[in-house]
Amino acid sequence: MKILVIHGSPRAEGTTTQLVRAFIEGAQSLGAETNLILLREKHIAHCTNCLHCYAYEGEGVAPCSLQDDMDAVLAEIVSADGVCFASSVHCGFVTSLMTTFMDRLAWRAMRPGPPLNHCFNLETRLGDKVRALASIVTAGGIPGLLRRFCDDGTRWMKSNTPLELNGQWIGDMYAAAELERLPENDRDWKRLYTLRRLSMTQLEEARALGVRMARAIESGGLKPETMENALPALIRWAMNLCFAWKSPYTIARMK
Template sequence: MKVLAVNGSPRKNRNTATLLEAALEGATSVGAQTELVHLRDLNGKGCASCFACKLKDGRFVGRCALRDDLSPVLQRAMESDVVILGSPIYLGGVTAAAKAFLERLVFPCLSYDTPDRTCFEGRIATGFVYAMGMPHDRVEAAGYPHLFEENKRYLELLGGPSEYVISADNYQFDDYARYAASNFDEPHKAAVRAERFPQELQAARTMGARLCKQAE
């Protein structure tokens, strides 16, 4: 059982990365081999709309034709049983790095011919962890469930089940006093970090283990 986690955050040891590490702990607990990749270390681009993946009888049906640092990671993703993505929410969406990887991973599998919309012949279970500063009680009103469900539907083109974990009201700074961030209540953020973030980490662990079981 191979599990690949892909961190779309520019930070390697903060909320998103910690959630991904928890998901991998869950995968490891059921015997999986795991790997964590940080996209900030790689020089890669999003889909170039070259349509090489859509050529009839082409060499790249179901896989991206672009060659850059993302190429070997995408190849390992296609060889994995489970792929788990992670991203903070920036300006209403996932990071540019996470979006680029998602495009390159999913678009080659999106069929313009078949009723089920996929040309991928394998079965990869997928997960997504989202980290965001918005309070939990505002997430739905802000329309974010649409984003989460849309990404879930795209990932389901890889033939397996997909789910996600949301971590909201994140603690963002080591020292709030050093930053122009007076709109945030630091004691409240600290309380959420102490009380709720551990629950979200456990949800990520559970997801990692469950996806492995579903991929068997």
């Protein structure tokens, strides 16, 4: 069983790293072989939208017009049974290291499929196995109770990566500020990031997520999420009716 962690924080010994270590420890305790990819040490250029990958109709991972470390990372993803995406929160989202990587991943791992309910459809190119997927997101001053105002990144990874990697989302965690003490004055409120520490509970949660991923893979019962099974039958029936009558698309006429 191979579990891969894609680490998207620019900081070497920060909170993401500590949680990732705990996650890996959890996965290894069930015998998983683990591999950690530090995006900050890879050369992964920005996607140029040339659509070379999007147009590819062959089998397996689509080729890319850029030659850099992305090919090696993709090879690791293809052979993995589970992938955990770890990132710090930057400006309410995942880091730019993570978004640059995700841009490069999208159409190499996924392709446009046959229309679904008169709508655009997406299909994985990595249908050889079902992968377990999870995320670890770590933030500074915004506590867990207010996660929804600061963690659009988890929602985004959770809705994209299962379609891309033929996966089932098995869990995620958000580790926000656990302060050593409450800020007492203006100066401390400004130092909120630096008062921040991970708690034992957060480290245990990361470890438990690693265990959960290994167990999910071991169970052999993972089911891939597809656009089709994300929509309940009744909604699909209603969409079909609606869109057969009036298409959601307008085709621009060339002059």
